[in-house]
Amino acid sequence: MAGRLIQLPPPRGPLSEQLFEALEGDPDARVAPPGSVDAVDPIADEDLQLALYVAYELHYTAIAGVDERWEWAPSLLGFRAALERPFEEAIAELVAPAEAAEMESVGAALQAIVATDPGPPLSRYLETQGTREQMLEHVVHRSAYQLKEADPHSWAIPRLGPRPKAALLEVQADEYGGGNSERMHSVLFAKTMAALGLDPTYGAYLDRLPGVTLATVNLISGFGLHRRRRGALVGHLAGFEMTSSIPNRRYGNALRRLGFDREATHFYDEHVEADAVHENIAAWDLAGGLAADEPAVAADILFGARALLQVEARWATHLMEAWDHDETSLRTPVAVPA
Ligand SMILES: [Fe+2]
Numbered sequence: 653m654a655g656r657l658i659q660l661p662p663p664r665g666p667l668s669e670q671l672f673e674a675l676e677g678d679p680d681a682r683v684a685p686p687g688s689v690d691a692v693d694p695i696a697d698e699d700l701q702l703a704l705y706v707a708y709e710l711h712y713t714a715i716a717g718v719d720e721r722w723e724w725a726p727s728l729l730g731f732r733a734a735l736e737r738p739f740e741e742a743i744a745e746l747v748a749p750a751e752a753a754e755m756e757s758v759g760a761a762l763q764a765i766v767a768t769d770p771g772p773p774l775s776r777y778l779e780t781q782g783t784r785e786q787m788l789e790h791v792v793h794r795s796a797y798q799l800k801e802a803d804p805h806s807w808a809i810p811r812l813g814p815r816p817k818a819a820l821l822e823v824q825a826d827e828y829g830g831g832n833s834e835r836m837h838s839v840l841f842a843k844t845m846a847a848l849g850l851d852p853t854y855g856a857y858l859d860r861l862p863g864v865t866l867a868t869v870n871l872i873s874g875f876g877l878h879r880r881r882r883g884a885l886v887g888h889l890a891g892f893e894m895t896s897s898i899p900n901r902r903y904g905n906a907l908r909r910l911g912f913d914r915e916a917t918h919f920y921d922e923h924v925e926a927d928a929v930h931e932n933i934a935a936w937d938l939a940g941g942l943a944a945d946e947p948a949v950a951a952d953i954l955f956g957a958r959a960l961l962q963v964e965a966r967w968a969t970h971l972m973e974a975w976d977h978d979e980t981s982l983r984t985p986v987a988v989p990a
């Protein structure tokens with residue numbers, strides 16, 4: 653796996669059409685701000701989420717035929733801001749504001765938030781009765797984040813004081829394989845994809861991913877790329893680590909039940925162990941440490957964790973509903989290797 657390079661996917665509406673057309677040209681030529689972004693449901697809007705995803709991807713990857721200077725082109729950032737606004741507003745509508753009592757211990761509040769939110773029964777369903785097609789679809793959805801696992805949260809590193817920074821680096825060191833690239837979680841995920849007969853190339857399935865899946869990644873990228881959302885970014889990571897161990901054990905069990913071996917399950921098995929440790933570091937040392945350093949962002953830490961749960965629930969519900977109707981949860985189905 654060398655440097656990342658993705659292809660521009662086909663647009664899904666006027667926003668992505670305008671953006672992609674501009675990206676194929678010179679960054680000095682500017683992209684005009686979109687007239688209005690009137691998505692009824694911004695979190696699941698195909699056009700808005702794809703355009704935002706590609707705008708963020710400029711920070712993570714090369715895009716074929718796109719001048720790298722677009723990353724910081726002022727007109728691009730203006731265009732992106734017009735997409736971020738309705739998305740941010742839609743998330744804020746879903747998230748209950750933090751209560752004053754929760755701010756007394758952000759670590760305890762995070763534990764209460766994840767304990768009282770079981771989320772949709774996606775991992776239990778896949779463990780006990782999911783089909784091979786459904787498990788492969790789940791992996792394809794997750795590839796949007798897992799092939800760059802940990803990268804969005806790394807944006808927090810330069811923005812934290814010593815105690816939360818040390819905690820974040822302790823978690824991230826594991827995510828990046830502790831000095832061994834073969835153990836890097838994104839690399840383990842690529843191995844899972846290959847073992848399942850899927851294409852592990854970064855971005856290979858972008859065109860198949862629905863807006864609601866792209867929203868789960870745009871949420872972290874948005875928190876990560878704005879320093880003002882460092883609290884939400886840290887809360888997102890804490891929530892992620894705290895809700896990872898049990899579902900990942902179930903996904904590993906699902907693959908074993910379907911006849912896959914260690915090469916396919918290693919990524920999930922690794923998370924059962926690692927995240928049992930990470931969740932405590934993330935809740936108490938990272939999130940608690942940041943709240944102690946900067947009480948002004950404590951509420952946003954809880955916002956980040958709650959936003960994660962809400963957007964993940966939207967995504968999981970989409971999968972379960974599609975499968976309930978015997979339909980693919982992707983925009984177009986993937987071929988299932990024999
Ligand atoms: Fe991980």
Ligand SMILES: [Fe+2]
Nearest residue numbers: 893926927930
């Ligand atoms: Fe982790």
